[in-house]
Amino acid sequence: MKLNEYLRVILSMIELEIRRIMHDRTELYLRAVQPLLWLLVFGPIVGSFHSIPTGNIPYTDYIMPGVLAQSTTTVAIFFGLVIIWERESGILKKLVASPSPDFAIVAGRSMAAGTRALFQAVFIIPFAVLMGVKIFPNPLYLISALILVFFASSGFASLSILIASILKTRERFMGLGQVIILPMFFGSNALYPVNSMPPLLQLFASVNPMTYIVDALRGLLITGNISQLPLDIVIILIFDAVLISIASLNFKRIIE
Amino acid sequence: MDFAISVHNVSKKYGTLLALDKVNLKVEEGKLFALLGPNGAGKTTLLRILTTQFEPTSGEAFVLGRNVVTQGEELRELISYVPQEMSVWTDISGYENLLIYSKIYGLSAEERKNAIRDSLQLMDLTEAANRLVSTFSGGMIRKLELACAVMIKPKILFLDEPTIGLDPATRKTIWEKLKALNRESGTNVFFSTHYMDEAELYADEIGIINRGKLIKVASPDELKRSVSSDLVTVESSSEVSRSAASHLRKLRDVSCVESKGNTLEISTRSSEESLGAIVKSLLSDKVVIKRIATHKPSIDDAFLRYAGTKGSAQDTGRLSELKRIRERIRRG
Ligand SMILES: Nc1ncnc2c1ncn2[C@@H]1O[C@H](COP(=O)(O)OP(=O)(O)O)[C@@H](O)[C@H]1O
Ligand SMILES: [Mg+2]
Numbered sequence: 001m002k003l004n005e006y007l008r009v010i011l012s013m014i015e016l017e018i019r020r021i022m023h024d025r026t027e028l029y030l031r032a033v034q035p036l037l038w039l040l041v042f043g044p045i046v047g048s049f050h051s052i053p054t055g056n057i058p059y060t061d062y063i064m065p066g067v068l069a070q071s072t073t074t075v076a077i078f079f080g081l082v083i084i085w086e087r088e089s090g091i092l093k094k095l096v097a098s099p100s101p102d103f104a105i106v107a108g109r110s111m112a113a114g115t116r117a118l119f120q121a122v123f124i125i126p127f128a129v130l131m132g133v134k135i136f137p138n139p140l141y142l143i144s145a146l147i148l149v150f151f152a153s154s155g156f157a158s159l160s161i162l163i164a165s166i167l168k169t170r171e172r173f174m175g176l177g178q179v180i181i182l183p184m185f186f187g188s189n190a191l192y193p194v195n196s197m198p199p200l201l202q203l204f205a206s207v208n209p210m211t212y213i214v215d216a217l218r219g220l221l222i223t224g225n226i227s228q229l230p231l232d233i234v235i236i237l238i239f240d241a242v243l244i245s246i247a248s249l250n251f252k253r254i255i256e
Numbered sequence: 257m258d259f260a261i262s263v264h265n266v267s268k269k270y271g272t273l274l275a276l277d278k279v280n281l282k283v284e285e286g287k288l289f290a291l292l293g294p295n296g297a298g299k300t301t302l303l304r305i306l307t308t309q310f311e312p313t314s315g316e317a318f319v320l321g322r323n324v325v326t327q328g329e330e331l332r333e334l335i336s337y338v339p340q341e342m343s344v345w346t347d348i349s350g351y352e353n354l355l356i357y358s359k360i361y362g363l364s365a366e367e368r369k370n371a372i373r374d375s376l377q378l379m380d381l382t383e384a385a386n387r388l389v390s391t392f393s394g395g396m397i398r399k400l401e402l403a404c405a406v407m408i409k410p411k412i413l414f415l416d417e418p419t420i421g422l423d424p425a426t427r428k429t430i431w432e433k434l435k436a437l438n439r440e441s442g443t444n445v446f447f448s449t450h451y452m453d454e455a456e457l458y459a460d461e462i463g464i465i466n467r468g469k470l471i472k473v474a475s476p477d478e479l480k481r482s483v484s485s486d487l488v489t490v491e492s493s494s495e496v497s498r499s500a501a502s503h504l505r506k507l508r509d510v511s512c513v514e515s516k517g518n519t520l521e522i523s524t525r526s527s528e529e530s531l532g533a534i535v536k537s538l539l540s541d542k543v544v545i546k547r548i549a550t551h552k553p554s555i556d557d558a559f560l561r562y563a564g565t566k567g568s569a570q571d572t573g574r575l576s577e578l579k580r581i582r583e584r585i586r587r588g
Contacts, residue, residue, distance in 0.1 A: 090343035099361065252309075
């Protein structure tokens with residue numbers, strides 16, 4: 001299999017996802033409700049106490065990248081449900097019997113989830129601007145942030161596919177999905193700076209991929225301070241590569 | 257002779273359950289082959305091994321001369337597979353399903369256009385093509401799956417219970433299309449079914465499988481002939497004499513005569529050829545014939561003999577699961 005054949009499968013999967021979204025955007029709207037509540041209610045109220053050291057950034061602006069990261073990774077984490085549905089129907093069997101290599105299938109489906117997450121971001125960012133969040137005025141930074149959302153979500157979607165291939169049923173998957181999302185969100189710098197956490201939590205935050213995603217997004221979207229960005233990107237790309245590889249090695253298990 | 261499929265001593269275990277037990281099989285090129293057996297016989301397992309989805313526990317299998325374990329990548333370019341369960345995306349249109357599959361298979365933009373149009377036409381889906389698949393009937397979904405499978409012009413089509421849960425009229429049209437495809441392009445069709453009549457009507461060769469063992473492979477005619485002779489039943493107005501029965505036994509081709517009161521059951525190699533002689537012999541013994549009937553052995557008889565069980569499987573297990581999935585799709 002040559003590189004362009006991998007690319008072909010991946011692009012087909014992304015196209016499939018875009019066509020799905022075009023036919024039915026309900027999920028997109030429903031998933032937008034929660035992040036909007038964070039920005040509309042939680043941000044202003046907690047911000048009014050001035051209790052969290054955010055530098056001189058308004059609190060709602062401070063949490064906006066975290067809320068964006070959380071809602072887009074949630075889309076990705078629950079993408080495994082699609083895979084479980086495709087397992088119960090015969091779609092995965094058919095894909096496995098097709099010439100597409102497992103790696104391309106997993107990478108393709110992960111990036112399809114990344115695409116869905118991107119649609120989510122394109123929804124949330126303008127809303128935040130409407131609410132008065134001051135986005136750092138540099139279009140290159142904004143585009144970089146969107147690319148970052150895409151790759152980060154793709155990585156989480158591979159994690160989700162990996163979990164789906166181990167758990168296999170919808171019910172078990174739903175349970176675990178929740179268990180992953182909340183600790184990742186609260187155990188990161190999404191809502192408060194890492195150095196304000198107890199030491200054990202700080203340790204967790206330092207290995208939590210969410211921390212790096214939020215840090216990168218905050219630099220690109222709010223502060224314009226991107227000194228940490230190269231490290232963040234390296235970590236996100238390693239996270240993607242490792243998870244897509246493990247998930248594709250494990251992929252055949254799902255149809256056993 | 258080149259074989260499209262050859263299977264040597266293939267066994268497959270799921271944990272301790274032996275789903276396939278030393279299966280040996282050869283299928284010639286260009287044939288329509290039916291794997292006939294009740295639920296749980298191992299049909300799906302064999303199909304999935306042949307389509308390189310997993311490896312056999314022991315034994316070897318070759319499809320189009322390629323080893324399914326070591327040459328899977330090459331082989332997957334040449335085959336199509338339609339699983340027993342539904343296998344299209346329901347939240348996009350029929351056309352979009354074909355489009356995405358054709359892209360996954362790497363058809364060029366021009367090939368794609370023609371291939372999609374032709375396969376839609378073949379399966380009578382041209383008009384419904386732009387509707388969401390979730391609005392399709394079960395038969396239309398099956399046809400769309402078949403359209404996906406034929407679109408890439410495979411050398412072999414593997415179909416797992418292609419007409420399961422469909423009404424008789426839809427089953428018939430689907431088979432006519434597959435028959436035509438096989439005739440016109442020489443595409444091999446390897447399908448599994450638990451419908452006797454389908455195997456009998458549409459397959460060139462039938463393999464009877466039960467409890468993981470492939471018991472008998474033969475053409476539908478051979479199978480029926482191998483079972484038993486034809487049966488001629490004669491009803492008379494009074495009890496038939498012993499001498500009349502013994503005269504019948506002496507006739508050529510008659511193997512056995514049983515008399516039960518007013519009724520005679522005569523086994524013969526061919527009822528068409530013996531009927532004249534039987535009637536003549538009875539008339540000369542002054543037997544008054546009230547009614548006469550002939551019975552040809554059916555594929556059911558053959559199945560019963562080889563598999564030792566009734567073939568018309570109850571719709572349990574996997575099938576009810578399939579119905580559930582189709583139901584869920586219909587509800588959207
Ligand atoms: N993935 C699996 N894991 C465990 N057992 C299985 C699996 N698939 C099939 N079986 C078992 O193997 C046997 C053969 O199944 P299958 O090949 O699906 O039969 P058929 O398609 O003829 O109905 C059955 O007893 C079935 O329960
Ligand atoms: Mg089956």
